[in-house]
Amino acid sequence: MNNFTYSIPTVIHFGKGQISHLAELKRSGDRVLLVYGGGSVKKSGLFDAAVKILTDAGISVTELPGVEPNPRIESVRRGAELCKENKIDMVLAVGGGSAIDCAKVVAAGACYDGDPWDLVLDGSKIKAALPVYSVLTLSATGSEMDEFAVISDLSKNEKWGTGSDLIKPVMSVLDPCYTFTVPAKQTAAGTADMMSHTFENYFTNVKGADLQGSLCEAVLKTCIKYGPIALREPENYDARANLMWAGSLAINGLLSYGSEVGWCVHPMEHELSAFYDITHGEGLAILTPVWMHFVLKKDPSKTAQLAAYGRNVWGLTGEDSEAAEQAVNKTAEFFFETMKMPANLRAVGITEKTHFEEMAAKAAAGCGGSFVPLTKEDIVSIFEMAF
Amino acid sequence: MNNFTYSIPTVIHFGKGQISHLAELKRSGDRVLLVYGGGSVKKSGLFDAAVKILTDAGISVTELPGVEPNPRIESVRRGAELCKENKIDMVLAVGGGSAIDCAKVVAAGACYDGDPWDLVLDGSKIKAALPVYSVLTLSATGSEMDEFAVISDLSKNEKWGTGSDLIKPVMSVLDPCYTFTVPAKQTAAGTADMMSHTFENYFTNVKGADLQGSLCEAVLKTCIKYGPIALREPENYDARANLMWAGSLAINGLLSYGSEVGWCVHPMEHELSAFYDITHGEGLAILTPVWMHFVLKKDPSKTAQLAAYGRNVWGLTGEDSEAAEQAVNKTAEFFFETMKMPANLRAVGITEKTHFEEMAAKAAAGCGGSFVPLTKEDIVSIFEMAF
Numbered sequence: 019m020n021n022f023t024y025s026i027p028t029v030i031h032f033g034k035g036q037i038s039h040l041a042e043l044k045r046s047g048d049r050v051l052l053v054y055g056g057g058s059v060k061k062s063g064l065f066d067a068a069v070k071i072l073t074d075a076g077i078s079v080t081e082l083p084g085v086e087p088n089p090r091i092e093s094v095r096r097g098a099e100l101c102k103e104n105k106i107d108m109v110l111a112v113g114g115g116s117a118i119d120c121a122k123v124v125a126a127g128a129c130y131d132g133d134p135w136d137l138v139l140d141g142s143k144i145k146a147a148l149p150v151y152s153v154l155t156l157s158a159t160g161s162e163m164d165e166f167a168v169i170s171d172l173s174k175n176e177k178w179g180t181g182s183d184l185i186k187p188v189m190s191v192l193d194p195c196y197t198f199t200v201p202a203k204q205t206a207a208g209t210a211d212m213m214s215h216t217f218e219n220y221f222t223n224v225k226g227a228d229l230q231g232s233l234c235e236a237v238l239k240t241c242i243k244y245g246p247i248a249l250r251e252p253e254n255y256d257a258r259a260n261l262m263w264a265g266s267l268a269i270n271g272l273l274s275y276g277s278e279v280g281w282c283v284h285p286m287e288h289e290l291s292a293f294y295d296i297t298h299g300e301g302l303a304i305l306t307p308v309w310m311h312f313v314l315k316k317d318p319s320k321t322a323q324l325a326a327y328g329r330n331v332w333g334l335t336g337e338d339s340e341a342a343e344q345a346v347n348k349t350a351e352f353f354f355e356t357m358k359m360p361a362n363l364r365a366v367g368i369t370e371k372t373h374f375e376e377m378a379a380k381a382a383a384g385c386g387g388s389f390v391p392l393t394k395e396d397i398v399s400i401f402e403m404a405f
Numbered sequence: 406m407n408n409f410t411y412s413i414p415t416v417i418h419f420g421k422g423q424i425s426h427l428a429e430l431k432r433s434g435d436r437v438l439l440v441y442g443g444g445s446v447k448k449s450g451l452f453d454a455a456v457k458i459l460t461d462a463g464i465s466v467t468e469l470p471g472v473e474p475n476p477r478i479e480s481v482r483r484g485a486e487l488c489k490e491n492k493i494d495m496v497l498a499v500g501g502g503s504a505i506d507c508a509k510v511v512a513a514g515a516c517y518d519g520d521p522w523d524l525v526l527d528g529s530k531i532k533a534a535l536p537v538y539s540v541l542t543l544s545a546t547g548s549e550m551d552e553f554a555v556i557s558d559l560s561k562n563e564k565w566g567t568g569s570d571l572i573k574p575v576m577s578v579l580d581p582c583y584t585f586t587v588p589a590k591q592t593a594a595g596t597a598d599m600m601s602h603t604f605e606n607y608f609t610n611v612k613g614a615d616l617q618g619s620l621c622e623a624v625l626k627t628c629i630k631y632g633p634i635a636l637r638e639p640e641n642y643d644a645r646a647n648l649m650w651a652g653s654l655a656i657n658g659l660l661s662y663g664s665e666v667g668w669c670v671h672p673m674e675h676e677l678s679a680f681y682d683i684t685h686g687e688g689l690a691i692l693t694p695v696w697m698h699f700v701l702k703k704d705p706s707k708t709a710q711l712a713a714y715g716r717n718v719w720g721l722t723g724e725d726s727e728a729a730e731q732a733v734n735k736t737a738e739f740f741f742e743t744m745k746m747p748a749n750l751r752a753v754g755i756t757e758k759t760h761f762e763e764m765a766a767k768a769a770a771g772c773g774g775s776f777v778p779l780t781k782e783d784i785v786s787i788f789e790m791a792f
Contacts, residue, residue, distance in 0.1 A: 019420070019581075019642075019643055019646040019647065019650070020420065021419060021420025021421060021422075021423065022419050022420065023417065023418050023419070024415075024416065024417035024419065025416045026413060027414055027418075029410065029411065029412045029413075029611065030409075030412075031410050032408060032409050032410070032411065032663065033406070033407065033408025033409065033663075035408075036408065036409060086765075144667055194406075208660065220615050225643065226642070226643030226646065226647065228622070228627055228630060228631070228643075229623065229627040229647050229650055229651055229654070232622075232623030232624075232626050232627055233620060233623045234621065235623065236616065236619030236620045236623045237619075237621075238620055239617070239619050240615055240616040242757040243615060244615070254614030255406075255613070256612065256615075259613065259615050259663075260615050261407070263616050263663065264616055267616070272659070275419070276419065276420075276646075276650065334428065334564070382478065403642035
């Protein structure tokens, strides 16, 4: 097991009716920037409910609406300006990971003199940030409880993750009821996203991180049990609750402390999203089984770990090589049949291979130190297999 | 799943050499009360190392030595007095759960005008506390990362748990190497303690807390894998590391948030310790399989949950009734054969039944709202079966 420092300061108010805790933002000041995406939080009444609690608590609200599904640097710049102009005290995201990621970099940008894109390229430049709060409406990225934010500059086909302890949310409200209206496509993509976070931590070369591995399996089994139930019964509270909490635990540090390795599927997917603006979770689902197959082929010494995944998560038996192969198939079946997700790149509108070389070259920077280090050529092969 | 508020503010520095972080206590002030037990931390050199780091950081050290294995209110009173006399800024425990529990109530007692025993009887009376820090030397109670403290008044045969967010450690150092010298008896008792914390959360009547249940299974499997290795190879780093981290996660809230029920085996054991001053973990190991048997007999509707435990933790198969029965046997075998723990009350020196009625009456107050509510008569039966 590796050395680590555990620090998860975010307070989570989980469950029905917990939005009343928004009144506690008053501790951070009198002026909030409310960051949100499309009209769904308005349609659902959540927006009005949040604004009422805030104004009743004596907090004045400035709005940053229209944050994109892959949040863009332009929104961040606009938000940081709003903070400076209106002497904002804290930033509250109401929405999914996109709104929260945007809010995090806005909160840092508000305390930074240069262009917020600098902070996306280099998280260590974040030296201060306004307090960040969130009300989560989509179980997926885990941004509500972690230090990360992913921002895109589509003018450059770039999508990068940044991170800092300073942008960890102070408090997040997780009410599973807010996810009842999440459409099937986003429910599936969110489930794939949290499973991918878990896989990135689970397949590690660190020895002796057994507890972390078993915790990963717990999260994976929960996703596999409740993802399909949430698709069939969108208002099943326990399904939505288990997925919501699994999404937070998948990336808040619990699964990685002591076992962390370099991620690989995420860097590859970020290139797909940066070039084609596809749904992140769908890109991850498409790449994950292909990546697993490739790993088994490139480095057969990983067979035992894939087999253990098959046994402990899918209940498979048999020899390592068979269990490993079946585990990959089970994963693909889960995403593409059970969760009804698009199974290849063409199915999400990537109909030509023009950018494979360029995307692979960029992703290779992220995949060089992963479970099985991948070269640019390896990644081109994976994109080809996923096509 | 139940509503919950997640708040685990303790920062953990985990791994080899992390003791250097003690210099960070300077943030809390210039004067520390160093709370410890017997001579083992002196023999191992840990005491001197800690004092050197503290004094090098400009922190003056006042000592509270001699904290007992079941820490007593007399030590707490002495510590609180020392804090007041010496204008202590923060309290640092170096030791196991006993030293940390004592330090917590000392930290609260230092900010309280009355007798600290009031704070043991009623945690809500804790309105302020000095910052608490710890260096852990025994994997067991999880006190290094939680809000609880258990203090005994042997003059009254009383042992009670108290708790407050205000006494959660600010920071704890968990270096598995410090547990290399823990004797077999304490290694086994510590493993039983963390497993019992996990069982108390795992066997719940809350529906839909699947993720929490799977996380419990992860902790249990880790204890079952690494407990015996730590017994055989006391200096196996990964074994000590997995047990150490399992002990913290078993009771820091992670396993109970959303699924919590009233504990039952702990209240029963606390009576044994209060009357006979036995080792807490040994008492828990003795009572746990007996309690499981009793639960199955008293409320057969719990069979499926015990069977799930058998399947998911012990890999058992077969019908519910068989898997449940076997799961209890596996648990007993693990404690009494694999971990070589005393198997009944007589083996820990409780050779007469004089106090069974009195102890059961007290424990019943704690067991009334548990997984299967137990009456005084039930608890007498359990003590009889454990005799």
